[in-house]
Amino acid sequence: MTGRPRIQKGRRARHDLRTLILNAVHDPTIRRTVSRLLEAAGFQVREVADRAEALRPPQGSADLTLDEPQRRQLEEQLRQAQKMEVAGRLAGGIAHDFSNLLTIITGYSQMVVDRLPARDPLRKDLEAVLEAAERATVLIRQLLAFSRPQMVQPEILDLDRLVARMYRMLRRVLGEDIELSVALQAQPGQIKADPGQIEQVILNLAVNAREAMPRGGKLIIRTGEVKVSRKKAQTRPGWRPGRYVVLEVSDTGAGMDAETKSRLFEPFFTTKASGTGLGLSTVYGIVKQHAGEIEVQSELGKGACFSIYLPAAQEAARSGTPARASTPPKGAETILLVEDEAEVRRYARKMLVQQGYKVLAAGSAPEALRVWKRRQGSIDMLLTDVIMPQMSGRELAQDLQAQRPELKVLYMSGYADDVIARHGILDPETELLQKPFTPESLGRKVRSLFDAPERS
Numbered sequence: 150m151t152g153r154p155r156i157q158k159g160r161r162a163r164h165d166l167r168t169l170i171l172n173a174v175h176d177p178t179i180r181r182t183v184s185r186l187l188e189a190a191g192f193q194v195r196e197v198a199d200r201a202e203a204l205r206p207p208q209g210s211a212d213l214t215l216d217e218p219q220r221r222q223l224e225e226q227l228r229q230a231q232k233m234e235v236a237g238r239l240a241g242g243i244a245h246d247f248s249n250l251l252t253i254i255t256g257y258s259q260m261v262v263d264r265l266p267a268r269d270p271l272r273k274d275l276e277a278v279l280e281a282a283e284r285a286t287v288l289i290r291q292l293l294a295f296s297r298p299q300m301v302q303p304e305i306l307d308l309d310r311l312v313a314r315m316y317r318m319l320r321r322v323l324g325e326d327i328e329l330s331v332a333l334q335a336q337p338g339q340i341k342a343d344p345g346q347i348e349q350v351i352l353n354l355a356v357n358a359r360e361a362m363p364r365g366g367k368l369i370i371r372t373g374e375v376k377v378s379r380k381k382a383q384t385r386p387g388w389r390p391g392r393y394v395v396l397e398v399s400d401t402g403a404g405m406d407a408e409t410k411s412r413l414f415e416p417f418f419t420t421k422a423s424g425t426g427l428g429l430s431t432v433y434g435i436v437k438q439h440a441g442e443i444e445v446q447s448e449l450g451k452g453a454c455f456s457i458y459l460p461a462a463q464e465a466a467r468s469g470t471p472a473r474a475s476t477p478p479k480g481a482e483t484i485l486l487v488e489d490e491a492e493v494r495r496y497a498r499k500m501l502v503q504q505g506y507k508v509l510a511a512g513s514a515p516e517a518l519r520v521w522k523r524r525q526g527s528i529d530m531l532l533t534d535v536i537m538p539q540m541s542g543r544e545l546a547q548d549l550q551a552q553r554p555e556l557k558v559l560y561m562s563g564y565a566d567d568v569i570a571r572h573g574i575l576d577p578e579t580e581l582l583q584k585p586f587t588p589e590s591l592g593r594k595v596r597s598l599f600d601a602p603e604r605s
Contacts, residue, residue: 247285248563249490251585255282256496259587284318286585303439305462306347308338308372308394315348319355319370326365327358334372338394341462346435353432354398354455361402361453371397374461388442392461399454405447413445432457478596479505482529486510487517487545488561489537493584497532497561500588501595514540521549528556530599535562535581557598561586 258278265272312331320329340347351370358368372395379390405413414433432455436443440460447453484506488494491512498508509524511517514537521528531549533542546558563584582594 244563246563248584249493251282251285252563253492253496255279255286255585255587256500258282259589260500263588282585303341303343306340306342306344308340308347308396308459309333311344311347312351312370312372312396315351319351322352322355323359323368327362328367330367330369332369332371334374336374338372338374339462340394340439340459342439342459346439347459350432350435350457351396351398353429357429358398358400358402358453361400361404366401366452369397369399371395371399373397375458377458385442389440389460393441393458394461396457396459397454398457399452401452404449404451404453405445406449410445410447414443478592480596480599481505481507482599483507483509483524483527484530484532484595485517485520485524485528487512487514487531487533487537487542489513489534497591500591501532503588504592504595506595513537514542514545517545518548525549525553530557530559530595532559532561532595535560555603559595559598 258275262272262275262279265275312333316329316331323329355368362368374392374394376392377385377388377390382388382390414430433443436457436459442458444456444458445453446456484501486494486498486501486508488497488510489512494510494512498510501508507527509520509528511520514533517531517533531546533545535542542560546560550556550558559580559582561582561584580594580598582591586594
């Protein structure tokens, strides 16, 4: 049959199949992330522009005609990759809208809590609303992390505290027929890592374990610490000597044979009829990105145990969460607030006015330019949403700073990091307030920017 795509023989043929599918994905952020995973696993990645080119073989290759089952597999994996691209865009949009809603919910709830006496019965009810909103914020971050590659923003974390914070969410993910047990170490395990990505590792491992226990079972999450000597590191290729914090996720599921274990972290490899084959490859990529290691122990019928080793941090983790009711410092400067979501704009304006600032509010960049034309001499800061119709926050800031270089600029956004980055934000010289934000986080961010020394 003429015109049938050809790929190379042997194991390399399977590799080429997956690299072709990968590069047929149009979203560049998804493509770059999975490309890095493939290259780390020893694949050679070939960049292509579209589906037609993806189905053509590389020049000069030793070819083998695909049979019909292989063609159907190729087409199905390509469709699955395209579905993931669409799902990523949809998830990003939903997360943005939900972040705006959470900003309003948390903001006004906190405002009422701060006004109630400590023993008022309504205070406890509203604090429960705030706790639910905080959990929703974590879910939004996990949704974005799962559907979109995120920029790594490491901080010092207490791994035990992070696992404990995820307990309720994991309980819902696993379902009632799976028993969840958590055994945390006595001493806090501190790592330097991106919290959203470590949460994603735990979530993906939990989901993988659930799929291995269709009739129920037990999932155990343990934390610990281990010291790897130089001699021991030499017996493990790629390992470095030093202290590691260990995250262990084990299940009583079906287990795996040797062949499955050998391909476990390959992108698009899955033993499930409806699986994407990206859950564990994503885990592998995140662990490696954090200079960590991962080991798997499993036998058929005896469950599986994933052990994640992350380098221990030398500095101390931040203790606890800042007190909700602490009062942010006040100011008297004039702020030009630009936000196209009316309720978020009203909330942010009210919070800033209560903190002493003079606020000029605009619902779009063109409206902000008109306000600037009338009042530019008195405006000290531009507080703007990143992504708006007609003109982005970045473009607006560049326009205004061209006229007044000393103008302070603070961006705010509920979009995923990769979307924000495409609008020129998240470079070291910019300041960003992530939605949803509380009155305290808004006030402290604004004040810190005003009080920061001028850049030379």
